Amino acid sequence: MAFNHYAKIKRILEAHPGWSIVRIDEPTSAKTFKGEVRQFDHYYRVVDEDGVPIKYCKFQQIELFARTMGVAVEELPY
Secondary structure, three states: OOOOHHHHHHHHHHHOOOOOEEOOOOOOOEOOOOOOOOEEOOOEEEEEOOOOEEEEEEEOHHHHHHHHHHHOHOOOOO
């Protein structure tokens, strides 16, 4: 199973049909299990069908998100 945050996003999205992903080109960081802080030059935000960000649905690694959702990256809705 991928990082727990991605599993939480998957559970949240079960109640939000019509969601899509938006890439935000702003720097962000995330702490690993080892306590290390990783820097990213962008992040992703999941929005509902009206374009409103869904609470807790922000992530940095699209590959982990796709794996958790059980689809290829190319199949994710943008």
